Amino acid sequence: MSKRTHTTEVGSIACTDLSDLGAGKEGWLVNDPNLLCALDMHTIALANRYQTVIINWADPEGLVAKIRPELSPIASEYITAIEWLVFEEMRALAVGTSRGYFLVYDLKGDLVHRQLIHPGRILKLRVRGSRRDLTQDTAEEEVCVVMPGVLARFDGSEIQKMLQRWFQDSNSNFWDQKPKQRDSEDLENSYERLPHQLWNVSKYGPCADAAITGLMPPPLMEVQSSQRYFCAVTIGEDSVISAFRLSEDRSRSLVGAILSKVVPATFSTISSLSKMIWRSEQSPKKSEPKPQSFARGKVS
CATH class of the missing domain: 2.40.128.630 (Lipocalin)
Known part of the structure; x- marks a missing residue:
């Protein structure tokens, strides 16, 4: 064959x-x-x-x-x-x-x-x-x-x-018989x-790659408005992947980090990494055991 x-x-x-x-x-x-x-x-x-x-x-x-x-x-x-x-x-x-x-x-x-x-x-x-x-x-x-x-x-x-x-x-x-030639400075x-x-987005150091993946809802307890928020995913030079909520308003331009974790350097695409983040976020977390409260005592 x-x-x-x-x-x-x-x-x-x-x-x-x-x-x-x-x-x-x-x-x-x-x-x-x-x-x-x-x-x-x-x-x-x-x-x-x-x-x-x-x-x-x-x-x-x-x-x-x-x-x-x-x-x-x-x-x-x-x-x-x-x-x-x-x-x-x-x-x-x-x-x-x-x-x-x-x-x-x-x-x-x-x-x-x-x-x-x-x-x-x-x-x-x-x-x-x-x-x-x-x-x-x-x-x-x-x-x-x-x-x-x-x-x-x-x-x-x-x-x-x-x-x-x-x-x-x-x-x-x-x-035009005599078109004007403009240099880069005039054009600028x-x-x-x-x-x-x-x-x-350098909270966890300089990034080697990044992408804006789409829109996301505003933070909790915030007044709803026409303001848009973008979700960005960055990959650091030390293989740290982070997700950020980016505000469209310059007066509220503080960038909030949603998640940061270390991933193997073999991952190469933004899409697969972002999907991995949101899947891991949806998994339930075990609550840490709380210490027993003190018993009430009396001073004699």
């Missing part, structure tokens, strides 16, 4: 532009710790420390774009995270750097937005969809920026509005800073 294969070829990323990322060497796609990858429906983005290549893997002769961010040579800045931003028909690539800058590029490789989140290295960029209200079916996208001991959250609607303005301006400049001042929430 012939050997069965459970894989199907869906595309190819063979491209001469990948030679700048180390393509052509055996194991270049797996053994390079500095190589980052982000996969979309029809495109793939590959990045090393200083440049990014966007390829249409469904059509190798189609879209190819090279991105070389303006990084600070004095601070030895480099690319640390990439992720796709998809809003209906609009697609863009988010890039995080070692200095805490959040960059957004279109599919042509043009810089759309540049913003400093917090001084420090961006570890991960995560995009997730969530329900805006537990009683409604309306959904929203959110972008989570993970840094050592710091979490930032962007509302997807704000990023979508920014991309809509960018594409409208790009279409209007298409008919051309639009308002994207509003976002920023939390300090």
